[in-house]
Amino acid sequence: MCGICGKLRLDHARPIEPHEITAMCKPLRARGPDDQGVYVDGPVGLGATRLAIIDVAGGHMPLSNEDGSIWIAYNGEIYNAPQLRRQLEQAGHVFATATDTEVIVHLYEEFGDDFAEHLNGMFAVAIWDGQQQRLVLARDPMGIKPLYYYRSQDQLVFGSEMKALLAAGIERQIDRTALHDYLSLNYVPGPRSLLDGVHKLPPGHVLTLERATNQMHIRKYWDIPLVEHPVIPRGLDAEAELLELLRQIVRDQMISDVPVGAFLSGGVDSSMVVALMSEVAKTPVRTFSIGFRERSYDESAYARMVAEQYQTEHHELILEPDAVAIVQGMADYFDEPFADSSAVAVHAVSQLAAQQVKVVLSGDGGDEVFGGYATYQADKLALLYRRFPRIVGSQWIPWIVNQLPTSDKKVSFDFKLKRFANGASLPPLAAHVAWKEFFSESMKGRLYANEHVRDASTPRPTVELMQEYFDHYRTDDLLNRLLYVDSKVQLVDGMLTKVDRMSMANSLEVRVPLLDLRLVEFMARLPSSLKVRGLQLKRLFRRAARTLLPAAILRRRKAGFHVPIPRWLKTELREMVGDYLSRSMIESQGFLDPDVVEQMLNDHARGRADYSRNLWNLLMFSLWHERYFTTGSEAGSEPLEV
16 A cells, blocks of 8 residues: 655646655655655656555556556555456566556556556556656546545646645645535545545546646546346345355455454454455454443444454454544544544554554445445335325334434434434435434534625535436435445545545555455345345345354444544543634634534533534534644644554
């Protein structure tokens, strides 16, 4: 795993100097502490910081083809690289290293811009074709690895993180629409970023820029298969085929020249990955988990159960952190404000694992592939609710809501009732979004500082972003449509961003076998009744896991790495909240109404309302704003300390 960056100058005033690329590499050092390389040639410069996993000694980057006409900077792992290498060698290509990086160079020689269609893995790629004077950027189909870019009249700059672009001196101005979406979702959905003009290359896309014409083109090369009327194919033993496919994927993703471990939360996804790794591994799998002193947040007993069954070399950390230091560190490392509090736990378990291994497998992505979120149960119950007259439906609401599990034991029945009731009468997509949002459209309207800011910040409701994906994926299977929306938005810019940043902060590569393209395509072609039946989530996946996992793991409700934020806000973080959400701080930023924020703080402190989720969201924005606008910090180049 690595960090990549670069710059293509479009005017003819001066060539790129090595120090320009070196400066962009500096904030990416945690992504690649083992090596750093720079290539410059006239108008182009490529940089890479390397975490050595495959061909540790011979994989220096940037790397070129045989005659030096094509250069590459690359971040990722290609799981079908051995097969591709054999095909390319048969076609006459000569390899100088054992890296998957060089496979991509020769694929580009062979197939041009279609090279990415042959790759199965996670990657962000930058290729400079010196003969044709063109830059090619590509991102993996599921968006596991990040890639930012900024285009102006005279240059294009890109990098694995936005901090690399800031080191190149780009302008800093907040994108108001991106801020609007962040307040709704706790993260900034692509292709926007919170900085105006900085974009995320969408997953499954290739960007090309021809220097002769200055023409930039972005093309989609892969998408989740669309099946308009999904049915179970005749004769398909879906359970057996899924299990065999999972076994093959885990075998493929365990290939490494350095030790490989696994995150183990005790949920069905990570437990299944560990079970399958144990079938392949010649020595006990090294597993890593965290727990909390607060029993209502502690899930470590389930992880120990799986570790004992498979005799793993299990490492467990009871998290007793300095909350202030952790929050400050998160703000330092994330490129944009990010308010999923489970990032705290992902960082802690990454730090634990990085003490012993360079690579881990995780169960991330299983909820979007197999149907694992409680919102999918709410989606199905809402369909039932909408069939009844309003007066009858209102009598059914308490019963319906009582069927909804929650992964957070601190969430009250009243909260679930209000959330469900507010969404159940909306159209399906709007309801699906409403159950996820943190600030509703009406709350944001009150929160903005004045009419000018309000008008500039709300060109469209956040649900309209989701609508584009919902309309594109026209299948008569509603739940499959919603799974597609979540895979394009929440998975990419929420879940995968969290795992990438917190693992890379600790120089740790995380592989996600449940997002292997073979598995994603297999599940996409099946009807949602195999994913969520009644209120049972991940039905097919759980059935496939029956012979491998303890019954207690299969029966348990969805959990995850939850952190006691409500208590922290009233105790360890109380002073920080007071500082960063103070009237003077809010006024200096100029986006939010200090009276509204102050009222939220007072109501929360007096127990009139639970605004812990909202205040955490605002706190993370304020911390980010201070670093990127008040101090201009280029933080994040060093591993976080807890």
